[in-house]
Amino acid sequence: MKMKAETLTLVLVNLAGIMERADESVLPAVYKEVGAALHTDPTGLGSLTLFRSIVQSSCYPLAAYLALRHNRAHVIALGAFLWAAATFLVAFSSTFFQVAVSRALNGVGLALVAPAIQSLVADSTDDRNRGMAFGWLQLTSNFGSLIGGLFSVMIAPTTVFGVPGWRISFHIVGIISVIVGTLVYLFANDPHFPNNDTNANNQVPNRTFWSEVKNLVQEAKSVSKISSFQIIVAQGVTGSFPWSALSFAPMWLELTGFSHGKTAFLMALFVVAGSIGGLFGGKMGDILSTRLPNSGRIILAQISSGLAIPLAAILLLGLPNNPSSAIPHGLVLIIMGLCISWNAPATNNPIFAEIVPERSRTSVYAMDRSFESVLSSFAPPAVGILAQHVYGFKPIPEGSSESQEILTDRENAASLAKSLYTAIGIPMALCCLIYSFLYRTYPRDRERARMEALIESEMQHMESDGLAMDREIQSEELFIGDYDGDVADDDDENILLYRQLTFSNLGT
Incomplete structure (x- = not known):
């Protein structure tokens, strides 16, 4: 039986989302091996993510422009090809500078993909099922993180024909990304471009480049003036900071004494739980939005962000700092993943689709990612700086015995855990507080957007009648x-x- 074009497009778009997150998760999963190969400390490793995020954030306006003017399926394919090329460069790099430049270039491809994917999902759903759709998108994306992280951690200590395992993992992710990008380009369809017509009638008319830039700037200004957008971006900056900081979680578990296999398994538990939690949160958001249309989604987000504070304290500060506590670590990671992953699918992404006209959805998702990622990208360096200069993280002295190395690793694990909790607890508290302002602005902005859509629809009817x-x-x-x-x-x-x-x- 032939698959419908819409279903095939959603499948391919989710595949692209899987590979996007897999590509992002490869480097954090092999921080320890990369640090040893390049003689880099935690601050330097964190700065690699910072470089990528800065470039990625600066390229989101380009992503909005391309998604507005061109077939979004083709934009996603282009992004996949670009990040695959940069991933290959990381695998071939032999110095810290080369890796830093390659990761920065990697941000260009990643920037093109996310807004196009999110706007395609938003255009394909309505207020009753949008949260569930974004929950599925988060689930598949987290599956990409699981694959990338688990595979990289498992292959990192091996060597294939003299090539270190961490380099092999980058090669494999790059190859699969090229395959997925090709499939998206050939078979995915953008509903704004039926039958892949690059000159669809419902698109904006041909204008000069500078005219398009002015229109894009004007649209960005109008979106940035929306109060609910400002509030969600503000909470997103604080709320995404802890998730970015968690890139050090595999390194913390390994320093605690867990093997590569157990570390990969524990992180897999967290990612799977977060995926299921996102799906649950999206569904609950849809249910509460019908019963409490002005506050249901906001309440859910505050519960999720509030629960992160005590759960992170138990995980990082309460559990024993030794590898014999794998079961308690796994249990807390599961509960934490289930509870702290509701914000994006249940609240942020559905509300964005409701407070702007349909034509501005790509812009609002691109601007959100730009503002959030550029600031949250400081989380990994911040964790590294706190661990080294505040909580006493120190490198293993040369010539140390095995027992001394183990002792130093345990001390460094405790230092890293404290810095991680600092980067999670404080931002999550601010995130929960900032959500409160949406109770006032969200109903007003939603009704304004509905009125604008109604007026625009009437104008189109009048134009067609004329x-x-x-x-x-x-x-x-x-x-x-x-x-x-x-x-x-x-x-x-x-x-x-x-x-x-x-x-x-x-x-x-």
Whole structure:
């Protein structure tokens, strides 16, 4: 049975989302090996993510422009090809500078993909099921993180034909990304471009480049003035800071004494729980939005962000700092993943789709990612700085015995845990507080967007009616122009009668 075009597009778009997150998760999963190979400390490792995020954030306006003017499926494919090329460069790099440049270039490709994917999902859903759709998107994306992280951690300590395992993992992710990008380009469809028509009629008319830039800037200004957008971006900056900081979680578990296999398994538990939690949160958001349309989604987000504070304290500060506590670590990671992953699918992404017109959805998602990622990208360096300069993280001295290395690792694990909790607890508390302002602004902004959509729809109806009238008038003029004056008088009467009937029909 042939798969519907819409279903095939959603499958391919989710595949692209999987590979996007897999690509992002490869480097954090092999921080320890990369640090040893490049002789880099935690601050340097964190700065690699910072470089990528800064470039990624600066390229989101380009992503919005391309998604507005071009087939979004093709934009996603282009992003996949770009990040795959940069991933290959990381695998071939032999110095810290080369890795830093490659990761920065990697941000260009990643920036093009996310807004296009999110706007495609938003356009394909309505207020009743949008949260669930974004929950599925989060689930599949987290599956990408699981694959990338688990695979990289497992292959990191191996060597294949003299090539370190961490380099092999980058090669494999790059190859799969090229395959997925090719499939998206060939088979995915953008509903704004039926049958992959690059000159679809419902797209904006051809204008000069600078005219398009001015329009994009004007749209960005109008979106940035929306109060609810400002609030969600503000909470997103604080709320995404802890998730970015968690890139050090595999390194913390390994320093605690867990093997590569156990570390991969524990992180897999967290990612799977977060995926299921996102799906649950999205569904609950849809349910609460029908029963409490002005506050349901906001309440859910505050519960989720509030629970992160005590759960992170138990995980990082309460559990024993030794590898014999794998079961308690796994249990807390599961509960934490289930509870702290609701914000994006249940609240942020659905609300964004409701407070702006449909034509501005790509812009609002691109701007959100730009503002959030550029600031949250400081989380990994902040964790590294706190661990080294505040909580006493120190490198293992050369010539240390095995027992001394183990002792130093345990001390460093405790230092890293404290810095991680600092980067999680404080931002999550601020995130929960900032959500409170949405109770006032969200209902007002949602109704304003609905009125704008209604007015725009009426204007389009008027324009289409006017176009139909013009066509009938033009056909009438052509009919009269065919008259050569040689027919009988009764034909003149017929022509006059025809004109009267035509214009009487236009008036009805």
